[in-house]
Amino acid sequence: MATFETVAKLDEIPDPGCKQVVVRGDLVGLYRVGEDVYAMGDVCTHEEAYLTEGDFEPDELEVECPLHGSCFNIVDGSVRILPATQPEPTYEVKIEGDLVLVGPRRND
Numbered sequence: 104m105a106t107f108e109t110v111a112k113l114d115e116i117p118d119p120g121c122k123q124v125v126v127r128g129d130l131v132g133l134y135r136v137g138e139d140v141y142a143m144g145d146v147c148t149h150e151e152a153y154l155t156e157g158d159f160e161p162d163e164l165e166v167e168c169p170l171h172g173s174c175f176n177i178v179d180g181s182v183r184i185l186p187a188t189q190p191e192p193t194y195e196v197k198i199e200g201d202l203v204l205v206g207p208r209r210n211d
């Protein structure tokens with residue numbers, strides 16, 4: 104059975120905006136757009152940078168790495184703009200009341 108872990112309160116994430124959390128030892132970015140929350144790995148797959156410190160574009164559901172400008176789709180972790188070539192892991196998310204829970208990786 105899938106394990107979900109409470110990692111934040113919904114109102115701790117700006118709307119729209121993002122927040123870095125730790126999920127089972129991994130740094131993960133939570134991205135909020137209204138009542139929807141997406142979870143994606145937070146360390147850029149290109150080099151060492153936190154995507155939650157980059158520019159989040161809620162209309163595009165995309166975040167731009169602050170170091171070299173790679174853009175990732177926060178829904179499926181895919182790369183939209185190089186130089187990164189490897190996708191980010193994404194995770195299942197559940198909202199229960201005002202709590203945000205993150206579950207297993209979706210794109211293993």
Ligand code: FES
Pocket residue numbers: 147148149150151152168169170171172173185186187
């Ligand atoms: S570290 Fe993110 S694009 Fe280079």
